[in-house]
Amino acid sequence: MTETRVLTLFDQKYPGNLRDRPPLSWRRIPPTQFRAVNFVGGPDESVEIFAGNSNGAGLSNANRWLGQFGLSPVPDESTFASIEILGRPSLLVEARGSYNPGMGADPREGFALLGAIRESGGDVLTFKMVGPAEAVEGMRDEFIAYCESLENVDLHIIKEESETPES
Amino acid sequence: MSNSSPKSLGQKIWRVISGFEIAVVCLGLLFLLTFFGTIEQKWIGLYAVIQKYFDIDSFLVFPSRGDGKFIFLPLPGAYWVMVVLSINMFCGGLIRARKGWKTVGVLISHFAILFMLVAGAVSSVSKVEGQMSVYQGEKSDFAQKYHTTTIEVAKLDEEGHRLPPKIVPSESLRSLERNDVLRAEFPDEGFTMDITGMLGSSNLFMERTAERSNEDGPVVDGFFLREAEYNKDNELANMAGCYATVKDKEGNEIQELILWMGNPSPVSFVHNEQRYLVTLTMEIWPMPYEVELHKSVGEYYPGTRKASTFESTITKVANDQREDYKIFMNNPMRHGGFTLFQANWSDTGGKPFSGFAIVTNPSDKWPEYSLYVATVGLLIHFLLMLFRFAGGSSRSRKS
Structure with missing residues (x-):
C-alpha cells in the first residue's frame, strides 16, 4: 500500500534553513508561532526543547528568561558562559527555581532552564530547554551538543553564480 | 417524396443526432467560447480561463469583463459542447456518411477531427495538475498535486539527512472520513500506522491556549484538531x-502522532534506534527540472490582495542545461510533457512569491498527430477530386 518517492528539495528544507542533529531521545512535535522547532524529551517527555527567532538584543532576551524564574536581570553578558553556534559566540543562560511560563499557566516548582542565544545582526536565534531541574541537568550535554551541531542548509537558495538573466 | 425523409421516430432522432445542424450549433458555440475566453484571458490569465471555459466541471460559463462584471450571455461549457460535437461527428461523419473510394479522404479527415476531440477529453480527464511555489531568489524541483493528501514517512541517515520517503498514497486517504481507520503497512521498517480522525479541513490548536470541546479531536502532544468549514x-x-498511531509488529503502540497539513515541519518518532519524520502534505510531485526564480513582479487590483498582472523571470535547469524564460499570464513554459503557467503571485513585504501551475497531459501530442492525419485525408480527397475533374474534362473533350 505504501510507495517510495524520490528525493527533492522538499526533503532538504529545514525550519530557518537550519539542519540539526537532535539526540534520539528527543521527539519532534508540531511547531507553533513562536517555536519553529519544537521537541519533547527527557523522563516521560517532561522536558520541552524549542527554538525560534526573537527581537531585541541577546542580553534583554536573557534577562527576560531570568525573569521567568523570578531572578533579577544582570547588567551585562559577562555573567553568562559562552558556546559557539553557527560560527558565532552565543550566550548560555541557566536558571533554577519556580518557573512562570506565562499565558495564565501556573508556576512550576523545581524547574530549570538551559538556553542559548545567538545574535545575528537583525534578529536573535534562541534555543531553550525547560523542565524539571534534575532532567534538565541530565540533558545539559545533549543540549549543548545539539546547539553546536547546527548548520546552515539552504540548497533551495539560488547561488550567486546563477546570475539573473538579462532579458 | 424524397426517399431520405425520416419516417419513424428513431429515424428522426438519428437524423437530428447525426445532422449538420448540431455540428453548426456546436461550432458556433465553440467560436463564442473561444472568442470570450480569448478576451477574458487578458484579465484573468490563460490558466484561469482554461479552468473556467474548458474544464469538465464547467457546465455553464458566464463570460465576464475585466472589471468583473458579467456579460449576460450564459454559454454551455466547452468540454460538454465538444462531447456533443464528438457524438455528432461519429454518427454523421463516420457512420452515416457515404462510404466508398470517392469519400475515403473525407472519412479519414472526419476520423482525425474526432481523434482530436477525444484527445481533448483524455486531456481533461487524465491530466495531472499541481502547484510549484517559489520565492524570489529561490529554486524548486517539485510541485504539489492539487486536491491530494498524503502521509510521508522518511527515515533519517546517521548524518540526519532524509532518505527517500515512504508514502501513504492519496488514493488510500481520499475516501477516509473522521470515524474511519486506515492501517498503513511499512513491512520493511517493521511497523504499521493506524490513521484516524481524518478531517478534510481543520485547524490545529494548543490545549494550553484554546478551550477544547467534545467535538474536537483528542489531545496529542498538547495539541488537538478542530474541524473547519470546507x-x-x-x-x-x-x-x-x-491522527496516526504507530505500532510495532506485535501491535504494541510505539507513538501517537498528530498530523496537520499547515505544519511547515514534520513530527517524529523513534523505532529500532531509527528516527522517522512524518508529514501530512499535498502529494509531492518531483519535476524533471529545477526552476530558479530570479524575479517575480506583479500588481494587485486596487484595494485588494488579488493579483491583476504578474510576471516571472526564471531559469529552467535540466541535465545541466540552463534556459532562461519569462513566464507571464498567457506565456507558459513547456518541457518534457509538462506545461508551467504562472497561476498566482503575492508580495507581502518579504520576498515576492510566484505560484506556478504545472500540468502534464498524456494526450499532449495527439492533436498534432490528428492534424497530420487530417492533412493526409484532405490531400487524398482533393487529389481524387482533381483526378475526377481531369478525367471528366478529358471525356467531355472526346465527346
Whole structure:
C-alpha cells in the first residue's frame, strides 16, 4: 500500500534553513508561532526543547528568561558562559527555581532552564530547554551538543553564480 | 417524396443526432467560447480561463469583463459542447456518411477531427495538475498535486539527512472520513500506522491556549484538531488533519502522532534506534527540472490582495542545461510533457512569491498527430477530386 518517492528539495528544507542533529531521545512535535522547532524529551517527555527567532538584543532576551524564574536581570553578558553556534559566540543562560511560563499557566516548582542565544545582526536565534531541574541537568550535554551541531542548509537558495538573466 | 425523409421516430432522432445542424450549433458555440475566453484571458490569465471555459466541471460559463462584471450571455461549457460535437461527428461523419473510394479522404479527415476531440477529453480527464511555489531568489524541483493528501514517512541517515520517503498514497486517504481507520503497512521498517480522525479541513490548536470541546479531536502532544468549514472557493486553503498511531509488529503502540497539513515541519518518532519524520502534505510531485526564480513582479487590483498582472523571470535547469524564460499570464513554459503557467503571485513585504501551475497531459501530442492525419485525408480527397475533374474534362473533350 505504501510507495517510495524520490528525493527533492522538499526533503532538504529545514525550519530557518537550519539542519540539526537532535539526540534520539528527543521527539519532534508540531511547531507553533513562536517555536519553529519544537521537541519533547527527557523522563516521560517532561522536558520541552524549542527554538525560534526573537527581537531585541541577546542580553534583554536573557534577562527576560531570568525573569521567568523570578531572578533579577544582570547588567551585562559577562555573567553568562559562552558556546559557539553557527560560527558565532552565543550566550548560555541557566536558571533554577519556580518557573512562570506565562499565558495564565501556573508556576512550576523545581524547574530549570538551559538556553542559548545567538545574535545575528537583525534578529536573535534562541534555543531553550525547560523542565524539571534534575532532567534538565541530565540533558545539559545533549543540549549543548545539539546547539553546536547546527548548520546552515539552504540548497533551495539560488547561488550567486546563477546570475539573473538579462532579458 | 424524397426517399431520405425520416419516417419513424428513431429515424428522426438519428437524423437530428447525426445532422449538420448540431455540428453548426456546436461550432458556433465553440467560436463564442473561444472568442470570450480569448478576451477574458487578458484579465484573468490563460490558466484561469482554461479552468473556467474548458474544464469538465464547467457546465455553464458566464463570460465576464475585466472589471468583473458579467456579460449576460450564459454559454454551455466547452468540454460538454465538444462531447456533443464528438457524438455528432461519429454518427454523421463516420457512420452515416457515404462510404466508398470517392469519400475515403473525407472519412479519414472526419476520423482525425474526432481523434482530436477525444484527445481533448483524455486531456481533461487524465491530466495531472499541481502547484510549484517559489520565492524570489529561490529554486524548486517539485510541485504539489492539487486536491491530494498524503502521509510521508522518511527515515533519517546517521548524518540526519532524509532518505527517500515512504508514502501513504492519496488514493488510500481520499475516501477516509473522521470515524474511519486506515492501517498503513511499512513491512520493511517493521511497523504499521493506524490513521484516524481524518478531517478534510481543520485547524490545529494548543490545549494550553484554546478551550477544547467534545467535538474536537483528542489531545496529542498538547495539541488537538478542530474541524473547519470546507472552503470550496479556495480549496488550497483547506488544511487536512488526522491522527496516526504507530505500532510495532506485535501491535504494541510505539507513538501517537498528530498530523496537520499547515505544519511547515514534520513530527517524529523513534523505532529500532531509527528516527522517522512524518508529514501530512499535498502529494509531492518531483519535476524533471529545477526552476530558479530570479524575479517575480506583479500588481494587485486596487484595494485588494488579488493579483491583476504578474510576471516571472526564471531559469529552467535540466541535465545541466540552463534556459532562461519569462513566464507571464498567457506565456507558459513547456518541457518534457509538462506545461508551467504562472497561476498566482503575492508580495507581502518579504520576498515576492510566484505560484506556478504545472500540468502534464498524456494526450499532449495527439492533436498534432490528428492534424497530420487530417492533412493526409484532405490531400487524398482533393487529389481524387482533381483526378475526377481531369478525367471528366478529358471525356467531355472526346465527346
